[in-house]
Amino acid sequence: MTMHEGGCACGDVRYSTTTEVLRAVVCHCRYCQTRTGSAFGISVYFDKADVNVHTGELSTYTYKTESGGSGTTRFCKNCGTTLFWNITHDMFKEWTGVAGGSFDPPTFWYDMQVEVFCRSSAPWVNTTIEEKHETSRIYNPSITEAEHLSLE
Ligand SMILES: [Zn+2]
Numbered sequence: 001m002t003m004h005e006g007g008c009a010c011g012d013v014r015y016s017t018t019t020e021v022l023r024a025v026v027c028h029c030r031y032c033q034t035r036t037g038s039a040f041g042i043s044v045y046f047d048k049a050d051v052n053v054h055t056g057e058l059s060t061y062t063y064k065t066e067s068g069g070s071g072t073t074r075f076c077k078n079c080g081t082t083l084f085w086n087i088t089h090d091m092f093k094e095w096t097g098v099a100g101g102s103f104d105p106p107t108f109w110y111d112m113q114v115e116v117f118c119r120s121s122a123p124w125v126n127t128t129i130e131e132k133h134e135t136s137r138i139y140n141p142s143i144t145e146a147e148h149l150s151l152e
């Protein structure tokens with residue numbers, strides 16, 4: 001069994017993952033940019049049952065995705081670090097996304113497989129990831145995003 005541990009900035013929330021990564025994604029969408037305050041989000045997906053929270057309290061935030069589903073993020077009640085998310089889309093519904101930067105050192109132990117929503121990437125981000133998509137293969141916009149999230 002491959003176990004990896006991680007947690008939030010203040011240390012209240014500690015978690016472990018107990019299996020191999022299902023998929024690891026760098027995401028340049030506006031939602032990841034605003035959520036992190038940074039240039040992109042890092043989603044490391046595991047089977048839901050294989051992400052275990054040991055200590056700390058989490059708050060949640062649920063939002064509608066542009067493709068008509070919803071996403072729920074979980075973040076430390078004390079320091080606000082977003083650690084996990086779940087998306088209702090079929091492909092992801094049994095998966096939990098873990099914030100890639102929150103694993104204990106050596107933090108970036110997983111292989112990065114794909115880069116999505118490159119259409120809104122910062123002009124100075126230039127990764128070595130080979131598979132890149134302008135949006136993503138599940139992208140199917142059905143709602144109009146709020147102005148701060150929109151590219152229109
Ligand atoms: Zn915290």
Ligand SMILES: [Zn+2]
Nearest residue numbers: 027029032041
């Ligand atoms: Zn994103």
